[in-house]
Amino acid sequence: MITTPSGTGNMYPVIELNNVTRVYGTGTAAVNALQGIDLRIDHGDFVAVMGPSGSGKSTCMNILGCLDTPSSGTYRFKGVEVGNLSRDQRALLRRHYLGFVFQGFNLLNRTSALENVELPLIYRGTPATERREMARKALAAVGLNGWESHTPAELSGGQQQRVAIARAIVASPEVLFADEPTGNLDSARSREIMELMTDFNRDQGITIVMVTHDAVMAAYARRIVRFMDGIIDKEEQNGG
Amino acid sequence: MFIETILIAMREIRRNVMRSSLTILGIVIGVAAVITMVTVGDGATKQVAYEISSLGSNLLDVRPGQSFRGPGGTRSGAPMFKIADAEAIERDVSGLAGVAPMTGRSAQAIYGNENWATNITGSTNNFLLVRNWVLSGGRQFTDGELRAGAAVCIIGATIRKQLFGEQDPVGRTIRLEKLSCQVIGELKSKGQSSFGMDQDDIVLIPLRTVQRRIVGNNDISSISVSAKDGVSTEKVKEEIERLLRERRRIGKNKEDDFNVRDMQEIVKTLTGTTRLLTTLLGAVAAVSLLVGGIGIMNIMLVSVTERTREIGIRLAIGAMEKQVLMQFLIEAVVLSCFGGLIGIILGIAAAAAGASALKVPLILNIGIIIIAFVFSAAVGVVFGFFPARKAALLDPIEALRHE
Ligand SMILES: Nc1ncnc2c1ncn2[C@@H]1O[C@H](COP(=O)(O)OP(=O)(O)O)[C@@H](O)[C@H]1O
Ligand SMILES: [Mg+2]
Numbered sequence: 042m043i044t045t046p047s048g049t050g051n052m053y054p055v056i057e058l059n060n061v062t063r064v065y066g067t068g069t070a071a072v073n074a075l076q077g078i079d080l081r082i083d084h085g086d087f088v089a090v091m092g093p094s095g096s097g098k099s100t101c102m103n104i105l106g107c108l109d110t111p112s113s114g115t116y117r118f119k120g121v122e123v124g125n126l127s128r129d130q131r132a133l134l135r136r137h138y139l140g141f142v143f144q145g146f147n148l149l150n151r152t153s154a155l156e157n158v159e160l161p162l163i164y165r166g167t168p169a170t171e172r173r174e175m176a177r178k179a180l181a182a183v184g185l186n187g188w189e190s191h192t193p194a195e196l197s198g199g200q201q202q203r204v205a206i207a208r209a210i211v212a213s214p215e216v217l218f219a220d221e222p223t224g225n226l227d228s229a230r231s232r233e234i235m236e237l238m239t240d241f242n243r244d245q246g247i248t249i250v251m252v253t254h255d256a257v258m259a260a261y262a263r264r265i266v267r268f269m270d271g272i273i274d275k276e277e278q279n280g281g
Numbered sequence: 282m283f284i285e286t287i288l289i290a291m292r293e294i295r296r297n298v299m300r301s302s303l304t305i306l307g308i309v310i311g312v313a314a315v316i317t318m319v320t321v322g323d324g325a326t327k328q329v330a331y332e333i334s335s336l337g338s339n340l341l342d343v344r345p346g347q348s349f350r351g352p353g354g355t356r357s358g359a360p361m362f363k364i365a366d367a368e369a370i371e372r373d374v375s376g377l378a379g380v381a382p383m384t385g386r387s388a389q390a391i392y393g394n395e396n397w398a399t400n401i402t403g404s405t406n407n408f409l410l411v412r413n414w415v416l417s418g419g420r421q422f423t424d425g426e427l428r429a430g431a432a433v434c435i436i437g438a439t440i441r442k443q444l445f446g447e448q449d450p451v452g453r454t455i456r457l458e459k460l461s462c463q464v465i466g467e468l469k470s471k472g473q474s475s476f477g478m479d480q481d482d483i484v485l486i487p488l489r490t491v492q493r494r495i496v497g498n499n500d501i502s503s504i505s506v507s508a509k510d511g512v513s514t515e516k517v518k519e520e521i522e523r524l525l526r527e528r529r530r531i532g533k534n535k536e537d538d539f540n541v542r543d544m545q546e547i548v549k550t551l552t553g554t555t556r557l558l559t560t561l562l563g564a565v566a567a568v569s570l571l572v573g574g575i576g577i578m579n580i581m582l583v584s585v586t587e588r589t590r591e592i593g594i595r596l597a598i599g600a601m602e603k604q605v606l607m608q609f610l611i612e613a614v615v616l617s618c619f620g621g622l623i624g625i626i627l628g629i630a631a632a633a634a635g636a637s638a639l640k641v642p643l644i645l646n647i648g649i650i651i652i653a654f655v656f657s658a659a660v661g662v663v664f665g666f667f668p669a670r671k672a673a674l675l676d677p678i679e680a681l682r683h684e
Binding site (some may be wrong): 108133143150 | 285289292296384408590591593594595596597599601602603604677678681
């Protein structure tokens with residue numbers, strides 16, 4: 042179990058990157074995907090990450106999501122230096138604080154929507170009946186009442202992504218990471234997904250970090266961070 | 282959490298019935314083969330031991346001729362025994378339950394319109410004692426009949442059936458070549474022997490009657506001796522050999538011109554042989570169990586590759602290395618145990634079929650069944666570990682990107 046520094050309240054931002062770099066490969070084949078990122082995200086924020094393909098957005102998201110660690114620089118999650126954690130400690134951090142939504146949905150095949158949503162709770166050790174109830178509620182929250190027993194193959198893309206969102210928020214995470222969540226959906230479906238995310242951000246105070254190419258989607262966020270060639274090119278506050 | 286991991290594993294197995302059944306096929310066949318081989322082998326060993334002991338317990342067979350020549354060579358040079366030899370053994374060798382001098386040959390038996398080629402044995406009531414025969418009807422010979430060489434006989438179950446069918450044979454008269462012979466008793470069946478000889482195909486007649494009226498000489502072709510319970514047949518054998526060497530005046534450096542066969546020794550040799558065969562067959566079957574294990578590893582490895590994305594999802598969501606490892610390990614063990622169970626059931630069924638086809642008793646060896654099961658579980662652990670470790674060490678980012 043990872044414990045964040047106790048009694049700190051909101052003294053630490055949820056996310057704090059200091060001069061983070063990420064180098065893939067070595068020698069002449071080395072790719073500097075991130076070349077010194079400084080970023081601070083506070084509790085309850087909704088950040089859209091934009092930028093051209095290959096600019097390092099996904100690399101940064103993987104580090105923020107504790108799936109990867111920086112080559113240099115520091116990443117503090119709620120004051121905890123993630124680079125110093127073991128693989129299993131980072132898994133526990135993800136289990137208890139983070140939720141993920143991917144472009145490709147990434148649901149378990151041949152597994153009902155309900156069971157997919159239950160998955161994070163299983164690893165949290167939530168008792169079966171409570172787990173089922175929470176999963177049902179999460180599915181209802183994304184508008185999938187009555188679809189509990191359907192498998193991903195029996196659901197549309199928009200519905201699958203809603204199952205994925207239900208899975209990401211079912212355990213009430215601190216931060217929700219979404220890497221191009223609407224990349225595979227048409228614009229109407231995309232707007233529905235964005236409405237859902239906005240609701241969770243506003244009603245449950247879940248911090249959201251979302252990668253998108255689409256300015257319409259980015260407009261739902263409070264803040265936009267623009268990447269360019271492995272550095273943050275521009276940060277802007279959304280008007281209104 | 283451990284129970285949850287088991288449930289996750291079980292759910293994955295159920296989700297893929299086809300793959301799961303293919304995975305366990307090797308284990309099923311391996312376990313079934315081991316159990317069938319060992320069970321049928323044990324049955325065969327028991328059967329051999331039983332058949333030999335049904336000839337008579339603590340039995341020694343004394344025949345003229347050297348042992349290595351076999352029964353065919355006996356009559357060539359070595360002189361036959363006389364009744365005095367049997368009497369000397371009975372008198373001088375200690376610890377005996379009975380001595381039965383024997384002679385005989387095959388002959389045609391006729392009753393009414395029925396006739397049957399059978400084996401005539403001339404001996405005394407001691408024959409019944411040393412060879413473990415029980416009468417199912419009638420009586421033994423009287424002393425008077427034995428002394429006078431009376432034309433009476435006790436018949437075995439086979440000839441009784443062939444000549445008399447359902448009728449009661451006692452008191453009727455059958456013809457054995459020129460001899461008309463009254464049936465005074467019948468022998469309880471010992472059943473067919475797997476050596477191919479029918480022990481029940483026998484007509485027992487007083488020794489003197491056979492010598493005088495059928496074979497026409499005073500020879501004794503063999504002497505069956507039975508030692509008392511608890512007396513060493515080896516010691517009895519030595520004493521008989523010493524006595525007969527003396528009586529037959531065999532010089533110090535000359536070989537015996539007779540042989541004493543100890544049935545217990547033969548039992549040991551034969552059961553030893555069948556036991557060795559059982560062990561060999563069991564070992565061959567165990568190899569197939571090992572091959573089954575490699576099959577599990579193979580399919581588990583394929584399964585890990587196929588499920589890379591699933592593993593990535595689990596890791597991203599917060600599964601720890603050891604949980605993914607346990608999930609796949611438990612999957613392998615549950616599969617192999619399940620395969621073991623099916624194998625045990627199939628093995629017992631095949632062993633029962635095999636035992637009844639080979640006419641050997643069905644002796645379930647609980648030890649082997651437990652060993653086979655434990656071994657199949659161990660196969661799951663050993664061969665499941667490598668694929669499970671491979672799954673646990675996957676990089677979640679790479680795994681999620683996997684198509
Ligand atoms: N696993 C990897 N190995 C090598 N190079 C990588 C790897 N992942 C990303 N890159 C490189 O790092 C750079 C940034 O990639 P990425 O973060 O995926 O960009 P984006 O998500 O903004 O499109 C690209 O040049 C890409 O080729
Ligand atoms: Mg990307």
